[in-house]
Amino acid sequence: MKILVLYPYVPWPLDRGTFQRTFHLLKRIxxxxxxxxxxFSEPDGSEESKKEVFEEFCQSVELLPFQHPEWQKLFPNRLFNPLPTNVQYWQQSKIASFIDQKIEQEVYDLVHxxxxxLMPYIFKHRDNVPFVVDRSRVDLQFQLMEHQNLRFSTRQKLLRYESYAKLWFYERKLAKHTLQEIVCGPDDKSFIHKYIDRVAPVLVVANGVDLEYFHPDAVDEQRDPDPTIMFCGAMDYSPNVDALKWFFGEVYAKLIKRVxxxxxxxxxxxxxxxIQAYDSLQGVTVTGRVPDVRPYYRRAWLQIVPLRIGGGTRLKIVESLAIGTPVISTTIGAQGLDLKHGRQILLADDASAFVEETVRAIEDEALRMNLESEGMSVANERFGWKAIGDRLAEHYENLI
Incomplete structure (x- = not known):
C-alpha cells in the first residue's frame, strides 16, 4: 500500500510522550x-537535519516550515469561524496548497x-482517498477535564464554552467522515461513543515502549540507598502541572511526615x-531537562503518577514498567492500560490513599519486587512498539 502520513511536528528527538508514539507508529507502518x-517544522529551518532520521525507513520525507497564525480575537473573526480555535491555529494556506498538489499528483491508498x-488539509479530498486519524488524546474530552480541574476567569470560561460547542460539532464531523479514529485507550473510545457519535469507527491502539532502550540492564545505575520517588514528564504541560499541584498541596506534607x-x-x-519552586522543599529536586531519563528510573524506588486530567494513556507508566520501577497512580493516570492493582501497579484516587499506598510500597520490599517483576512481564507481553505498530499496519491492510 502507498500511504501519505501527515504530522503537525517533527517527532525527533524522542523527548516527549507524543513524539515516542508518533515516531514508533510511523516507523512500523x-x-x-x-x-x-x-x-511541519520550525520556520527557521533548524530541523532540516532531522530528515535523515526518517529517510532511513520512509519512501520520501518533506519537512514544511510552519508558522502558527496569531490566536484569533473573538470579534470579528473567531466568533464566525466554524473551525474550533485549536484547529484554526494549525492552518496555513501554503501548506494546504502543497498537500493538495501532493494528493493530485500521487495515488495514495490511505492518508494517515x-x-x-490536521483534518482541514485532507477533508476536501475525502471522496478520492480515505483518511484515518491517530489521536494522542480526544480534544473535547481533554478540554472538559481541564475545565473540571483548573481555574479559569469568567472571560476564559466564556471563550472555552464557545470552543467546546465548535469542537463538539467538529468531532462529530470527524467521526462521520474518517475511515478510522485511532485512540490510546478504551476510555477515549467510550467517550467518543457516548458523547460524540455512538457508531464512530474507533480502534484502540495503546501506547507502547521501546523494550530494548528501556531495559533494566540498558543503564548502569543502582537504586538510591534512601527511599526515592520520582515524577517524569514535560513540566509545562497542564495535566502534569495540575498533578504536582495536587500532590504537593494534598499529599506531600503527610508523606514527608511518615517518611x-x-x-x-x-x-x-x-x-x-x-514547578521550580518545589525544589526548595525538603527532599525535593527539580532536574529540568535531562539527557537520559533512564538513570532516574533506575534510581527511584517508585514512580508517582497523580494525574487528574486524562485522555490517552501515559507513556511514563509503560516506560517505568519496562525498566522495572514500580508505579503508584490515580485511576485516571493509568486509564487504558488495563493494569491490576496490587499486581502490576498501585492505584489511589484520594490524598489519604495515595499516602498509604506510597508508604506501604516504601516499607514493603517484597511488594516492590513483585510489582517490578509483574510490571516488566506485562510490558514485554503487551507494550512493545514493534508488536503494536505491526498490528496497526496489518489493520490498515484489512481496512483497504
Missing amino acids: ATRHEVDFVA LCDLV SSLKILIVGRSPIPE
Whole structure:
C-alpha cells in the first residue's frame, strides 16, 4: 500500500510522550508499507537535519516550515469561524496548497493524519482517498477535564464554552467522515461513543515502549540507598502541572511526615516557575531537562503518577514498567492500560490513599519486587512498539 502520513511536528528527538508514539507508529507502518512522510517544522529551518532520521525507513520525507497564525480575537473573526480555535491555529494556506498538489499528483491508498487539527488539509479530498486519524488524546474530552480541574476567569470560561460547542460539532464531523479514529485507550473510545457519535469507527491502539532502550540492564545505575520517588514528564504541560499541584498541596506534607528521609525527583523539560519552586522543599529536586531519563528510573524506588486530567494513556507508566520501577497512580493516570492493582501497579484516587499506598510500597520490599517483576512481564507481553505498530499496519491492510 502507498500511504501519505501527515504530522503537525517533527517527532525527533524522542523527548516527549507524543513524539515516542508518533515516531514508533510511523516507523512500523513504513516497514510494512510505502510511506511518504510530510511534517511541519520550525520556520527557521533548524530541523532540516532531522530528515535523515526518517529517510532511513520512509519512501520520501518533506519537512514544511510552519508558522502558527496569531490566536484569533473573538470579534470579528473567531466568533464566525466554524473551525474550533485549536484547529484554526494549525492552518496555513501554503501548506494546504502543497498537500493538495501532493494528493493530485500521487495515488495514495490511505492518508494517515496525526490528530484532528490536521483534518482541514485532507477533508476536501475525502471522496478520492480515505483518511484515518491517530489521536494522542480526544480534544473535547481533554478540554472538559481541564475545565473540571483548573481555574479559569469568567472571560476564559466564556471563550472555552464557545470552543467546546465548535469542537463538539467538529468531532462529530470527524467521526462521520474518517475511515478510522485511532485512540490510546478504551476510555477515549467510550467517550467518543457516548458523547460524540455512538457508531464512530474507533480502534484502540495503546501506547507502547521501546523494550530494548528501556531495559533494566540498558543503564548502569543502582537504586538510591534512601527511599526515592520520582515524577517524569514535560513540566509545562497542564495535566502534569495540575498533578504536582495536587500532590504537593494534598499529599506531600503527610508523606514527608511518615517518611522523613524521602527524596522526590521531578524529572522533565521546561519546568514553569510553579514547578521550580518545589525544589526548595525538603527532599525535593527539580532536574529540568535531562539527557537520559533512564538513570532516574533506575534510581527511584517508585514512580508517582497523580494525574487528574486524562485522555490517552501515559507513556511514563509503560516506560517505568519496562525498566522495572514500580508505579503508584490515580485511576485516571493509568486509564487504558488495563493494569491490576496490587499486581502490576498501585492505584489511589484520594490524598489519604495515595499516602498509604506510597508508604506501604516504601516499607514493603517484597511488594516492590513483585510489582517490578509483574510490571516488566506485562510490558514485554503487551507494550512493545514493534508488536503494536505491526498490528496497526496489518489493520490498515484489512481496512483497504
